[in-house]
Amino acid sequence: MQVVKAKGFDIPIVGLGTWMLRGRDCARLTEQAIRLGYRHIDTAQMYGNEHDVGDGVRASGKRAEVMVTTKIQPSLLSARDVDRSVKESLAHLRLDHIDLLLIHWPNPRVPLAETLGAMAKLKQEGLVRALGVSNFTVALLDEANKVSPEPLVCNQIEMHPFLDQSKVIAACRRHGMAVVAYSPIARGGAPEDAVLGRIGKAHGKSAAQVSLRFLVQQGIVVIPRTSKVERLEENIALFDFALTEAEMAEIAGLGRRGDRIVDWTWSPKWD
Incomplete structure (x- = not known):
């Protein structure tokens, strides 16, 4: 598996997203x-499936080879809550460490320095290998990198061909951080797109694979979610073809639509 390197930490470029997966199905997938x-x-933490994910990781017999990410929910970002909730996450996962720990959503009511300080302490105790953030804007990335006692290796954001995230990507790269794309096939929107379908046909690939390849080819990590075992193989079969410069440019043009899927009342003011 190819990796994206960030501040001495390796992030496999294709991962499995598990939002909405539960129970035996989650563990099996x-x-x-x-x-x-x-x-x-x-x-x-917000997914409520850490126990199931941990079961699946242990059942694979390959824990030492797998990077497991979990994220702290925005209501638990005080120093005391970070320490308690992350230790609870470890208990749910039944693992001795978390590979990558992220702030899931920023919370303006809790100082970033407090949250990141508590996360850094967990890393220094050996319970976490690397730290990062999720759903951070340019301004928040600047602040986080300024106050964090430990390196921040990634920003996990909504990213797919229909949303232009160039400002945030540029900020991540300026700070030496990887970009991790959630909803990379736009929660089913990519397979329905005519442009992606046409390009996929030219390569003998699906529109979803083209959407993923578009991101991977830029060095962006993708974590597509699926509830179907047969889709697992499709979502990882991205390394036996390459998009041309013209195809990359055409797909990038779809971002002008600005189709943001994930936007909650607690979302920051997007760039």
Whole structure:
């Protein structure tokens, strides 16, 4: 599996997103993904499935090879809550460490320095290998990198061909951070797009694979979610073709639509 390197930390470029997956299905898909070659599994406290993800990781027999990410929910970003909730996450996962720990959503009521200080302490104790953020804007990235006692290796953001995230990507690269794309096939929007379908046909690939390849080819990590085992193989089969410069430019033009899918009342003011 190819990796994206950020501040000495390796992030496998294709991972499995587990939002909305639960119970035995979640554990089974996680285990099967790892057996197929996935080395990056993404979960979160808000998903309520850390226990199931942990079951799948352990059942694969390849824990040492797999990067497990979890994310702290925005209501638990005080120093005391960070310490308690992350230790609870470890208990749910039944793992001895978390590979990558992220702030899931910024919370303006809690100082970033407090949250990142508490996360850094967990890293220094050996409970976490690397730290990052999610859903951070340019201004928040600047602040976070200024106050964090430990390096921040990534920003996980909504990213797909229909949303222009060039400002945030530029900020991540300026800070030496990887970009991790959630909803990279636009939650089913990519397979329905005529441009992606036409380009996929030229390569013998699906429109979803073209959407993923468009991101991977830019060095962006993707974590597509699926509830179907057969889709696991499709979502990882991205390295036997390449998009041309003209195709990349045409797909990039779709971003002018600005189709943001994830936008909650607690979202920051987007760039």
